[in-house]
Amino acid sequence: MPSEIERAGVPLCDAPRATGCLLDWNSVAAGTDDGARRGSRLIWLDGHYQPLGNRRAVCVNPLNWASDGEAPASINLGALPPVLPGEALRAPLPQLTGARCDGGLLRVSLPWSERHGFANVPTFFGSYHVFDYNLVYSNIRANAVERVAAYRATHPAATP
Helix, strand or coil, X not given: CCCHHHHCCCCECCCCCCCCCECCCCEEECCCCCHHHHHXXXXXXXXXXXXXXXXXXXXXXXXXXXXXXXXXXXXXXXXXXXXXXXXXXXXXXXXCCCEEEECCEEEECCCHHHCCCCCCHHHHCCECHHHCCHHHHHHHHHHHHHHHHHHHHHCHHHCC
């Protein structure tokens, strides 16, 4: 069954060089049962936040850019630990976690010894949503370059 966005005409990205499509993920701890709050999860739709309800959540794995894909930690180029205002950025942590799309959620497993910087109250309940970008930061950076190159290759008039 297509998601609301796919029915609106925006396809889900399913390759690292795909353009004109949607990327989406919501990180949770592997093994977390998020079913209890599924209907109350908020999404941005039609200009405001509203409950997800019965809409189908979608997931594109930001480690391999496959929709509903699974990827090992070995291809995680680097997670960027968050810092407080005024602190210097820390070095990315390669191979911190793999990721698997399952039921519209991105399931991650952080080693307990590596949770420093990636722990707050919601993570104790399984939500890593606030760290969606941090956990796969270096993969996002590398892919942004790849997608821009793909877009420029297919839209030469848009290239300055």
